[in-house]
Amino acid sequence: MSKKENNKAEVENQSAKTNSKRSYETDPTLKDIASNLNDKFSSLREGKESSPVDCINIFEKLHPPAGEISSFAKQIGELPELKVDFKNSLNKIASTFRNAFSNITEYNEINSQIKELLIENFFHTARALAIAVEARDPYTGGHSDRVFQIATELGKRCNISITEQLYLEGGALLHDVGKIAVRDGVLLKPGPLTDSEYKEMQLHTIFGSQIVKRMSCLHGCVDAVLLHHERMDGYGYPHGLKGKEIPLIARITSVADAYDAMTTNRIYRKALSHEQALEEILRNSGTQFDPEIVKVFLIWWEDTFQKNPAKSKELYKYSK
Numbered sequence: 001m002s003k004k005e006n007n008k009a010e011v012e013n014q015s016a017k018t019n020s021k022r023s024y025e026t027d028p029t030l031k032d033i034a035s036n037l038n039d040k041f042s043s044l045r046e047g048k049e050s051s052p053v054d055c056i057n058i059f060e061k062l063h064p065p066a067g068e069i070s071s072f073a074k075q076i077g078e079l080p081e082l083k084v085d086f087k088n089s090l091n092k093i094a095s096t097f098r099n100a101f102s103n104i105t106e107y108n109e110i111n112s113q114i115k116e117l118l119i120e121n122f123f124h125t126a127r128a129l130a131i132a133v134e135a136r137d138p139y140t141g142g143h144s145d146r147v148f149q150i151a152t153e154l155g156k157r158c159n160i161s162i163t164e165q166l167y168l169e170g171g172a173l174l175h176d177v178g179k180i181a182v183r184d185g186v187l188l189k190p191g192p193l194t195d196s197e198y199k200e201m202q203l204h205t206i207f208g209s210q211i212v213k214r215m216s217c218l219h220g221c222v223d224a225v226l227l228h229h230e231r232m233d234g235y236g237y238p239h240g241l242k243g244k245e246i247p248l249i250a251r252i253t254s255v256a257d258a259y260d261a262m263t264t265n266r267i268y269r270k271a272l273s274h275e276q277a278l279e280e281i282l283r284n285s286g287t288q289f290d291p292e293i294v295k296v297f298l299i300w301w302e303d304t305f306q307k308n309p310a311k312s313k314e315l316y317k318y319s320k
């Protein structure tokens, strides 16, 4: 058997096992249907009934997995009382079922390959956009990538779903993509911004969300891009959302973004040390940042900066 066929058989077996376990052990309705089916079979075997149609109808209600359909069809086909032509049509039904299910398995295989390609495409696109932003402002070199790495680690420690983790990672990479649309005079200004310039700078969240929204593969990242400057106390922007109104991936990105921004030199100020930046994050827990995420952040920080200096050096190797 080839490797592909082996994998296919394994997937099919696994799926049959999982489905069968889920159906009969956890669902009382299905359990009743299954026992009703057993009774019908006994009646057929004992010759009390001559038509297997009831059995087929009951069996259908079980939404059986592939492995059980063929064994069921075999049991019916082997009943001695059945006429030959009926047996033949049952065999035909069984083989149709088998083909349908093998197509589904193949479909699942192709589907997972497509998913992998989509995820790859997702990150290529996100990275390309992040590079485009950093080309506008080389002073922030590597910021998007470090925010991506920090947010990825925080997400893993928050036990979020696989899909949310994917959107978090993409969103963290793209959080400042809207800066593409901010004028040089504002984006690269060496001194403090005026009120109107600051308002213009804040628009990068809206511009970014508009860019990301238009790309179907990145659509799930919109929350992180649009809302990474919201604050727990409601004084953030662009919408002034409060607490848990701010989606989780935006709350995580906010901590990762603020930390990295503080620890790297900017055109208008010098970097804080990692210890000073940590203190700032802790000081703003509950007002700017979600305290639960700050707790997770502290664990990540200790793992990275105290227990594993090589890891922290690697993370900040390109920072200026």
Ligand SMILES: [Fe+2]
Pocket: 175, 176, 204, 228, 229
């Ligand atoms: Fe930002």
